[in-house]
Amino acid sequence: MKGRSLAEVLVGLAVLLVAGGFLAYALVLGGKGPSGDGYQLTARFDKIDGLASGADVRIAGVKVGSVTGARIDPETFQAEVTFRLGSQIRLPADSSAEITSEGLLGGKYLSIVPGGSERLLAAGGRVTETQGSVSLESLLGRFIFSVTQMNQQGGGEAARPQ
Numbered sequence: 001m002k003g004r005s006l007a008e009v010l011v012g013l014a015v016l017l018v019a020g021g022f023l024a025y026a027l028v029l030g031g032k033g034p035s036g037d038g039y040q041l042t043a044r045f046d047k048i049d050g051l052a053s054g055a056d057v058r059i060a061g062v063k064v065g066s067v068t069g070a071r072i073d074p075e076t077f078q079a080e081v082t083f084r085l086g087s088q089i090r091l092p093a094d095s096s097a098e099i100t101s102e103g104l105l106g107g108k109y110l111s112i113v114p115g116g117s118e119r120l121l122a123a124g125g126r127v128t129e130t131q132g133s134v135s136l137e138s139l140l141g142r143f144i145f146s147v148t149q150m151n152q153q154g155g156g157e158a159a160r161p162q
Contacts, residue, residue, distance in 0.1 A: 039123035047132035096129035
């Protein structure tokens with residue numbers, strides 16, 4: 001009985017070590033771990049539906065940073081998104097930001113389109129050209145409403161025999 005107990009403890013310890021290894025691997029290579037390098041910027045949006053803290057920040061589809069937080073500005077009632085970019089990325093001052101969906105069922109990410117200005121955004125700066133999130137449900141509802149209206153207007157004439 002004592003041998004079995006020791007074997008169970010050793011197997012349990014091995015499982016914990018493997019789990020710790022996976023956690024360390026995910027933190028180092030997953031890009032979600034604590035990182036002090038880079039600099040922080042902000043942007044204001046009308047809507048940020050589905051954009052969560054930790055979401056990717058991408059330029060041309062390549063991850064260059066992550067969203068660190070979001071809050072509501074009590075004066076303008078806009079969502080203010082804070083994000084961190086890697087120190088190797090220097091954004092022109094006239095860059096734009098938009099909230100984009102990864103796909104029909106995917107999450108949202110912040111897409112940055114670099115501008116052409118010679119002036120660069122400093123740490124703590126703000127991206128002023130923004131486009132908020134587009135709600136798929138809202139677009140689908142508008143489409144269904146439009147099709148229904150077209151059918152009601154044109155459907156009566158097409159159904160009459162000549």
